[in-house]
Amino acid sequence: MNAPGGPERVALPAGLADATRLRAALDQDLAPPALHWLRESRARVAAEPAALAGLFPxxxxxxxxxxxxxxxxxxxEDAARTVLLLALPPHDAGLPPEAASCYHDGDAEERRAVLRALPLLDAGDGGLALVEDALRSHDTRLVAAAVGPYAARRxxxxxxxxxxxxCLFTGVPLTAVADLERRLDAELVRMLHDLARERRAAGRPVPPEIPPLLEHFARR
Structure with missing residues (x-):
């Protein structure tokens, strides 16, 4: 289900590299043999999407x-894998099936790269199942990647x-959550109040990111 007002093509927030900037950064950093391999691999994926399965790992x-x-x-590695994913032809269902396979068949690093690529892919709601799976994993690498701009919009x-x-339960900093202040609402504030109260009652520290969020909401 789309978040209210979410566009079909996800807008990139300030600070997140678009595809052109990502490729330019790789052009600058990669040694010539690696850059040659990536360019050849990108062309191969564009012509033969099934080749991604062997190149991605x-x-x-x-x-x-x-x-x-x-x-x-x-x-x-995340940037280079994103470049390969962006070479896939568009798919009617949104997320290309080859991208979904890279997530489901990959290790944590490969899954993280797919999640990080979602805001740059014209995936529609096709990536939501991957985001939900990553959040269930409680793997901090995946959780941090899952709560980026794609989740904020979708x-x-x-x-x-x-x-x-x-994020709070797994220790992922809330700075990883894209558009947190924009989407902060009364129900989440209530949940944060309850969590803080439970922590205090149990003699446990309250996550330091909660009070500033509550204060921000109170000032709105």
Whole structure:
């Protein structure tokens, strides 16, 4: 189900690289052999989508696992895998089935890359099942990737609120949650109040990110 007002093509928020910037960052950082491999692989995926299954796992070994110099919010392997996903032809169902397969058949790093690519793919609601699966995993790498711009635009209010709570329960910083202040509503505030009260009653610390959120909502 779409979040209210969500467009069919997800708008990219400030700070998240679009496809052109992502490719430019890779062009700058990758050594010539890795860049040549990535360009050849991208062309191969565009011509033969089934080839992605064999190329996707090889990205970390071929392109490296460091942080991009000009886009430090991106790991090189996530960016390179996103470039391969963007080479897939559009699909009537939104998310190309080859992209979904890369998630379901991949390890945690490969799954994280698919989740990070969702805002850049014209996936419609086709990626929601992947986001929901990642949130159920409680793997902090996947949870942090799942609560990005795609979830902010596509998750309906109930699942989105529970995604925020999942971050708190798993220790994922709320800075990972895209558009948190925009989507903060009275029901989530109530849930945060309840969580803080339960923590205090149990003699446990309240997550330090909760009070500023409650204060922000009170000032609106």
């Amino acid at each position: 090889a990205v970390g070994r071929r392109c490296g696992r460091g942080v991009l110099t000009t886009l430090p919010d991106w790991l090189t 998750l309906s209010p109930g699942p989105w609120r529970h995604a925020v709570l999942t």
